[in-house]
Amino acid sequence: MGRITLDKVSKSFGEVNVIPPLDLTIEDGEFVVFVGPSGCGKSTLLRLIAGLEDVSGGQIRIDSQDATTTPPAKRGLAMVFQSYALYPHMSVRKNIAFPLKMAGMDQAEQEKRVDYAAKVLNLADYIDRRPGQLSGGQRQRVAIGRAIVREPSAFLFDEPLSNLDAALRVNMRLEISELHNNLKTTMIYVTHDQVEAMTMADKIVVLQAGVIEQVGSPLELYQTPRNLFVAGFIGSPKMNFFSGQEAAKHDAATIGVRPEHLDVSTSEGLWKAKVGVAEHLGSDTFLYVHPEGVETLEDTVTVRVDGEMALRHGDEVWLTPQDGKIHRFDGAGLRIA
């Protein structure tokens, strides 16, 4: 079981209030992703749950037991650190067995669990090597192995993929999702990368400056972002925002349209624009166009078009937002239903 409840949890470092009082419930078996820009307090929040930092106020409950002052080892949680934090002088086997040894488990059971973890994570070939002799991806797997042998009630991941190269990151993302499907254990995953959040999460928690901006499934956040911050943060490339007269036409202070919801035509449309840079990805092309006579929050508007579309720098195009795909926000930046 791994149901974690945060009740008015807050954290200050001296004078600096990093996390104002915050409520959150994480259901058993859920894959929850904390996402937000760097320095917004994601790691701090995770470390509060882990018990590596003391809360300044509020209560943390794990399976309805008050765990606010429980030491980390007694919370039944396992953590995978960004730097992996493997023990460099121990072999992979000893690394993975370490938590079991500390728990005083008998030798046979230790071996059984380590072998199982090694099989699941494809570690068998280098089980007797030291961490220093492994590649980044392999170290990552060892760190995960060390976490799973304990059979914790929840896993905590702090940006586990940020030290890997792009291709490996996609691989490990799949492996972690796969692991979650197999184990069905609660996982809390911290990242600043919204792509990881969108692809892995059952539930995303968007944070900014220690405040929860929105909680919801990836599609909920994509379709109905609660405010300008979430709208701009979730989705890649970023949503385009228009203000001034165009927004006023829709009774809003700001309107937002995602790049994939703008139709492009060379002959007719709502807004005129000039093509700047075009990024050809093959399947899609991202056009960065400069609108003319429209007020936007940023200089360029991003449009996703079909990969076959032949447009070049300096071409003149017309943009039209698709029906029902316009997000409206009021003066305070909140979504208008």
Add this chain to the structure above:
Amino acid sequence: MATQHSRAAARLMNAPAVFVLLVWMLIPLCMTIYFSFMDYRPLRGVADCCVGFQNYERFITSSSFLSSVATTLIMVGGILAITVIGGVLLALLLDQPIWGQGIVRILVIAPFFVMPTVSALVWKNMFMNPVNGLFAYLWKFFGATPIDWLSELPLFSIIWIVSWQWLPFATLILLTAVQSLSSEQLEASEMDGAGALSRFTYIILPHLGRAITVVILIQTIFLLSIFAEIFVTTNGAFGTRTLTYLVYQRVLESQNIGLGSAGGILAVILANIVAIFLMRIVGKNLDN
């Protein structure tokens, strides 16, 4: 990166330094070896060349030789034990965030700056003197009979004095090692259920292995030649005569340069044996 050319240039530029070093080392060494095969007693006007291994034989078979080797090993071993164990504990202590950390650290390093002769004299006269020493007052305060440290526990006293001098060195090196341990590793072990003692044995101590090796190697080199502390305190009496001190006595007190030189060469050989053993035992910690 070095090209053929730059390597040749580097060798050329190194040459003077290597040459000076060789002269510096080889000439005294060769002269000592030469003297050790001579019956050379300048005050008596004796300088007979080439008496073979007679000096070595006399030095080794004299009753003081074996006991001086034993004293040397006990002294070096004792100092190493005290400084390494004390150094690890002090380093852990100094790593904690405490008030006035900067000053405490400077105070801890201070003994290293005191000259050996001075520190030995200070210990001898201010602490260990059976009449006026601070320890004597302390003992009397608790109603005990003061100990005459330097005659009752001479070896221990010298070990203590030298340990006091070398503790800062060990602490300093071990402190930098403690500070280089990643906090995430400690946190990971904490989450893995390791208590304070397990964290020390399984995480901190292995991490310090390399630094401890360095401390032991460097200190051994210097400690094998302890002299001033013995000279100032016991003058080699009461079983504190180390090999170095024996050589000194043979050369200067007995004015037998040939015998002393033989002892010197034996000391070099002993030091090398110790060094080889140390490298065997702990040297594997140095390669990764």
